[in-house]
Amino acid sequence: MPHLAQHIRSVPPSGIRRIFLLASELDDVISLSVGEPDVSVAPHIAAAAKAAWDRDDTDYTANAGIPELRAAILEKLARDNRIAVDTEQVWVTIGATQALHQAMHLTLAAGDEILIPDPGYTVFTMVPRMLDATPVPYTLRPEHDFLPDLAELESLVSARTRVLVINSPSNPLGTVFSEPVLRELLDFARRHDLWVISDEVYEYFTWDQPHVSLAALDEDDRVFTAFSLSKTYAMTGIRIGYLVTPRGLAQTMRSVQEATVSCASTPGQYAAVAAITGSQQNVLEAREHYRSNIQAATRVLDAKGIEYVEPAGTFYLWVRVDHVSDGDVAEWAERFLLEQRVAIAPGSAFGRSGEGWIRVSLAADLDVLRQGLSRLPAREA
Numbered sequence: 523m524p525h526l527a528q529h530i531r532s533v534p535p536s537g538i539r540r541i542f543l544l545a546s547e548l549d550d551v552i553s554l555s556v557g558e559p560d561v562s563v564a565p566h567i568a569a570a571a572k573a574a575w576d577r578d579d580t581d582y583t584a585n586a587g588i589p590e591l592r593a594a595i596l597e598k599l600a601r602d603n604r605i606a607v608d609t610e611q612v613w614v615t616i617g618a619t620q621a622l623h624q625a626m627h628l629t630l631a632a633g634d635e636i637l638i639p640d641p642g643y644t645v646f647t648m649v650p651r652m653l654d655a656t657p658v659p660y661t662l663r664p665e666h667d668f669l670p671d672l673a674e675l676e677s678l679v680s681a682r683t684r685v686l687v688i689n690s691p692s693n694p695l696g697t698v699f700s701e702p703v704l705r706e707l708l709d710f711a712r713r714h715d716l717w718v719i720s721d722e723v724y725e726y727f728t729w730d731q732p733h734v735s736l737a738a739l740d741e742d743d744r745v746f747t748a749f750s751l752s753k754t755y756a757m758t759g760i761r762i763g764y765l766v767t768p769r770g771l772a773q774t775m776r777s778v779q780e781a782t783v784s785c786a787s788t789p790g791q792y793a794a795v796a797a798i799t800g801s802q803q804n805v806l807e808a809r810e811h812y813r814s815n816i817q818a819a820t821r822v823l824d825a826k827g828i829e830y831v832e833p834a835g836t837f838y839l840w841v842r843v844d845h846v847s848d849g850d851v852a853e854w855a856e857r858f859l860l861e862q863r864v865a866i867a868p869g870s871a872f873g874r875s876g877e878g879w880i881r882v883s884l885a886a887d888l889d890v891l892r893q894g895l896s897r898l899p900a901r902e903a
Contacts (some may be wrong), residue, residue, distance in 0.1 A: 529632075529654040536644045537852055537871025544856065545865040552894035553886070555865040557693065557838070559756040560885045561811065563793075564804040567755060570796035574789035583788055585779035587614025587764070591791045594798040595764055603725070603735040605747070610772035613765045613779060614786045614794075618723045618750035621765035623649050624778060625746035628771070629685050629717040630655040636685040637678060639670070640873030641840075643693045643721065647873070658683070661875050668697045668831065675710055685717045686710070688736060691724040694872050694881035695840050696833025701734045708739055716744070723750045723763075726805060728835040729813060743768035753837075754805055755797040762786055762794045812837040815884040815891055822892055826900040837884045840869070844878030846899045851877055862897040 538555060545551045574580070586592060592612050599605040599612075615621040622645055630636060632654035638646040640659030650657045658678050662668040675686075688707055690699035699707075711718045720736040737745045750763035767775060779785070819839055823830050829842040847854040855868040867883075869876030884891060 527654075529651065533648055533651040534644075536648070538644060538867045540852075540871075541855060541859060541865050541867060545859060548859070548863065550863050551859070552864045552890055552897075554883045554891070554894050555867045555881075557753065557883055558758055558885060559753060559808065559837075560887060561756050561804065561808045563756045563760075564797070564801070566800045567757070567793050567797045571760070571789045571793035574792040579792065580788055583785045583791060585776050585785055586610075586612065587786060588788070588791050588795075590795045591798075594795050598798050599766065603722075604738040605735055605766065607737075607766060608769075611767050611769060613767065613775050614791060615748075615763045615765050616783055616786050617752055617761045618721065618748045618763040619645055620783060621748035621750075621763045622646075622719065622721060623652075624765055624775075624782070625717075625719045625748065625767075626650060626653060626655075626685070627778065627782075628767075628774070629719070629746075631684075633682060634684040635680060635682045636687060637675065637683065637716075638687045639689055639692070641694055641869060641876040641879070642687070642689060642873055644871060646687050646689075646721075655684075656682070659873055659875075662692075662695060662697070663875070664831075668692070668695050669699065669703055670707060672706060672710060679714050683714065683716060685719060687719045687721065689721040690736075691722075691728055691733065691835025693721075693724065693836055694838050694867070694869070694876070695831055696836045696838050697831070698728050698731055698733065698834040700731065701739070704734055704736050704739055708736065708745075711744060712742065718745045720745055720747045722747055723753055724836045725749065726754045727809060727812060727837060729816075730834055733835070737766060740768075743770070751794050751797055756804075756808070757790075757793065757797065760787070760790045760793055762790045812884055815886065815888060818888055819882070819884055819891060819895055822895040823898075826898060828898060828901050839882040839884060841866075841880050841882055841898075842878060843880050843898070845901045847878055849877070851880065855880060858897075864894045864897050866894075 634655045747766040752758040831840040852868040867881040869879030
């Protein structure tokens with residue numbers, strides 16, 4: 523039997539999906555492990571997708587997406603993100619996951635290095651490994667408010683470093699980078715002539731400070747930005763995101779899109795047009811729901827003496843469980859699922875510095891959320 527490419531063996535499995543799949547085989551599980559909005563898709567979004575199916579609008583589209591969607595995205599970028607781009611910089615993708623993959627595929631060759639946050643989303647590690655490139659973690663530490671340490675970043679740069687990944691609002695931490703922090707990171711990238719990939723999937727879920735898009739600060743065309751409709755509009759299974767590229771890449775992007783996915787789902791794209799251009803009431807209601815859940819969840823954890831990171835964005839809580847995880851939080855999370863029927867994501871799934879932590883998704887019914895968190899072992903005083 524022939525062998526797979528050697529570097530594919532280095533692609534790590536997802537520790538989040540391991541818990542998700544194990545939970546799917548059990549009964550009566552409280553699911554707090556995956557970032558799945560618990561609210562319904564808005565009726566006008568569903569109606570737009572259904573209308574596309576009903577009129578048999580199911581053919582190929584242009585690689586970059588239907589004109590109506592690209593126009594809607596351009597208007598949204600200018601209004602909400604302060605990003606001024608032309609149509610050829612907007613590419614509709616199959617979720618932000620494909621957008622991130624496209625950006626890394628464009629900027630990394632075999633043997634190159636990419637600086638990624640630790641803790642950070644699992645795809646930041648998985649995709650470079652698939653490309654035979656090397657992810658180099660930069661640590662986000664509690665004593666530094668989980669913000670990047672510029673001195674550490676400087677020490678990690680080598681002759682092979684090509685890309686810096688930035689994620690704000692952060693999955694899994696819930697931290698939000700201020701404009702001064704983002705400018706420092708851009709200056710760092712400029713000094714070392716690096717591409718920057720900015721993951722802004724949770725752009726609409728910030729609580730006490732505004733979201734700032736990195737590309738709005740970019741003056742020399744080095745930023746790729748990955749956006750998604752999945753979390754904002756509860757469209758995770760519809761799989762529509764988009765990548766905003768630097769100028770001058772249109773022909774290259776057409777080839778890359780054609781060779782990977784051709785185009786995104788046509789009914790899904792019409793649903794996205796309705797989501798972006800239609801009423802935003804469901805987004806506002808989801809925001810209030812998640813914010814209320816954050817407040818309720820932290821009250822439960824406070825009563826148990828369990829430490830956590832107060833989130834400035836997203837609908838996650840980064841919770842410290844080293845008082846019970848005994849140096850192997852992945853093993854403890856599986857045992858906790860089997861014994862307590864509560865699924866949470868082990869922090870080690872997000873990098874080495876996640877050991878002793880868990881990520882809790884707060885996108886859940888309030889009573890179910892309280893019940894799940896109440897089963898966490900209290901920290902003794």
